[in-house]
Amino acid sequence: MNGSRTEIRFRIADCGLRIDKHNPQSAIRNPQLPLRNLLLLLVAFLATPSPAAEPDPAVLAAEAERVATVERISRPTLAIFDANGQGGGSGVIISPDGYALSNFHVTAATGPAMKCGLSDGRLVDAVLVGLDPGGDIALIKLLGHDDFPAAELGDSDSVRVGDWAYVVGNPFLLADDFKPTVTYGIISGVQRYQYPAGTLLEYADCLQTDAAINPGNSGGPLFDAAGRLIGINGRGSFEKRGRVNVGVGYAISINQIKRFVGLLKSGRIVDHASLGATMTTDPDGRVIVDDILDDSDAFRRGLRYGDELVRFGGREIGTANAFKNVLGTFPAGWRVPITFRRDGREFERRVRLTGVHREGELEALLGAEQEPPVPDRPRPDDKRPPGEPQDRTPKPGDPPKPRDDGRPARPSRTKKLPRAVRKHYEEAPGYANYWFNRYHQQRVWNAYLARGDFAETGWNWNIKAQTAAGADVLIKLNEKTGEITMPDGKSGAQFGLSLVEEQSPPRSGGLLAALHLWQRMLLFGPRRFGDVYYLGTLPWGSDDAMADCIVAIHGGVESRFHFNPNTGDLVGIEMQSADGEDPCEILFSDIREVDGRHLPHQWTIRHGDEVFAELKIKSYELASAVPAEVSK
């Protein structure tokens, strides 16, 4: 009791002292100043013995909870600097092994090596892992430990306007000891759309808060009242009031980031998604397809000009803006449920999204935009109808000026990297850091090898199977040819230099070629397969569970191998013989061990909207091995 009373007095006295120091003239010379009276009054009133000393337990509990939350959310928050300890922004750790999130526009200034200050005063080396330039997200990894304090991820879709929120970070680079600054406010808006600044940066479906976001807060976390991470702060509306907070800050929603993180771990520069169709809101308030590419997956799934969009990505779509908003939260390659209406009938489909940019295009743009674009004024050609959002002067709460001219220093990749970083960094075109791609290829493949090594089996495989109707199916594969005998006939394929034309059996999308590539992967592994990279994690299979995806290109066709990240098993293959064609998809399940190797005993083969076949495997006869009868 007495202790806290003293503390109050001390604070007031302290406050008085500071005022005197700060403005001696006004505070001392002018006896009329209300400040004086106020202070006197306050001190007098605090010094009066209080009649009832026990505060309401509910208030104490709320206070204790808030203090505990601030303590908890400070720990995963990072102060990020470049390798020389200059410039920087904020970040937040999302896993104990050191993966952390920040803004693309923060790492654009630091380059691939950075130093991260933790709230306990440690300064740790970190390396750039992956970039999402369109969403203004960078994934980095802290090095040297595997017990970093990680933030608990929340659900940004359940955030409501009026919810309390904490912004934690390093505004104005205030913290010498890396203890982050905490600001507190409410959520002012949800599902906000911020037009791209320049050509790349787009904040779709973002959260708006009045908790102060200032220069240096960029890349730092936005937490909900319970201390769960709901967004990454990166932008504000400032306009003529200068580059400090005016009550409007934006955070990229964590649900969007969750989709990207698995892809960013691949070390790639990850693109956002395009549907291949654009929407407009018609005078009746319906959202209508006003343009569609005929080589898009959406077109192949049946979406046509003039159709009305009803739902997309699990959300009701009321305006064309709302569609853009949802679309902006998906990475390229994601499959999304879509509902559209034509002549009063509703159609539900799953559509695979493509990238916004062509291959290499994003990287080229990135090179041109090493500095984050921050146009200060609406473009003169910006003639949107009233009611459409204006391109209003977004200036990211980007790092304080490291140079006098206000531009972030250009990253110098040629400069010598710190030793810890050098071991985890490899430059390659199209990658933020190729080291992580190589690492994950090996990780996935080593996990698979533990489930079965096929290197010694050779190319001659005979597989006996049964269709769902009980008819026998025989598949014979060797290095040059493949053959499948089904109830309705026999098909063969030649595996030459190009696999582009190998579409047999008909309506399968090229099952035999896909099986050939499967063999090639199992026999050669990713190192000898050819052109291979790790794509990251994407949903796969009937339950949309996240799977590690390795992309392999051979014979002019792209195939994707999906691995269960928990078991290491290969759970599916997709082979797309040409752009604009539906892939042949094989979903592997019922995986059981045969002679020390795990093999799938249920294949679901799909092409386009159709299931080509459901096969139950009776036996695998891999040349060097004795035929293995499948036990009941």
Add this chain to the structure above:
Amino acid sequence: MSWRVLSRLRLANSEMRYTQIRLRIADCGLRIWGNNPKSEIRNPKSTSRVVALAVACLLALAGDAWASDGAASFATVARRVQPKVVKLYGTGGFRGLESYQSGLLISSKGHVLTVWSYVLDADDVTVVLDDGRRFTAKHVAADPLSEIAVLKFDPGDEDVPYFDLSAAASAEPGARVLAFSNLFGIAAGDESVSMLHGVVSALAPLDARRGAFATNFRGEVYVVDAAANNPGAAGGALTDSQGRLLGMLGKELRSGVTGTWLNYALPVAAFAPTVDDMLAGRFTPPELTELDRPNNPLSFAALGIVLVPDVVTRTPPYIDRVIPDSPAARAGLRTDDLLITINAQVAASCRDAVKLVERLESDAEVHIAVLRNDDFLEFTLTTEAPPDARTDTTVVAEQEDE
């Protein structure tokens, strides 16, 4: 300040002391925002204001912690209030002149109350409701004195949710408040307006005739510590923590002395009778001449501008001649420039322009926007401004050049 301190504060104070402190804060606010800018408080970072704000926050927080039992959450309040605030779109779109602002629905039949500004200087103003419905509104009445305007659109058979001005609330300094508006034009279509939270720092008379964005409104306003008055926020709602309307957010005001932006709202009581008259059709807007004139009115001659001869009722206000070495010449105005706005007020004719200038004090800083060929240009004219005011001008100019 920790919660522990707050709780003690609350416990220690008797009702009488509470009142006393409130009075002090109001008092303090009066001096800061009162009509004597040359008073002892020149420093924009004046510590007394900081302390006053801190105390206000403190009391509010302490009060709220107790009052929160059974109170609606902000999320519930947001959903109740947002549908009563509309997005307005009109003229503007030039540099620094946004073409949007906010408005309050004040009848079930589509009456919209907002702040009178150049945005409304169009025959039709577009009103977009919270659910995305879009209407064209007509002018009902405008009062240049209190700078409010009422518009009306036809919502058809469906009633719209609205604020009942006769049931409005009031708040004391220290009360927690919420500000709803489409600041920065963030919300579009069926998106809901933004919501900010803060505390009433003071109830103080507004005297902003000499500021960069001058207003005619005189009388007490709620000064708040939330950044409520951003571009586009004018016409938005200030409510208490339960969502009851306290006032309407005013247009942007920046002190010519301190360079600070004021966050404030006009209390409902200040305009409710006028709105009643407007809705009843018995409101006659006062002539500009009825406004109290400045002590030393400014003139075009003093600025060094000669307008073209005023031959018809609406002669376009072209500059005929600029007197050498005058404020206008120093600022860079030229012959044949067409005046568009003077201190953000539209000068539609020579007559308008003269009236607007005559309403300014002779030492006022004047912002003139002109059309030169096809370019929209802005100039800041200073006559004999005090040195510190000149510094402010430079800051503004720099920011606009960014």
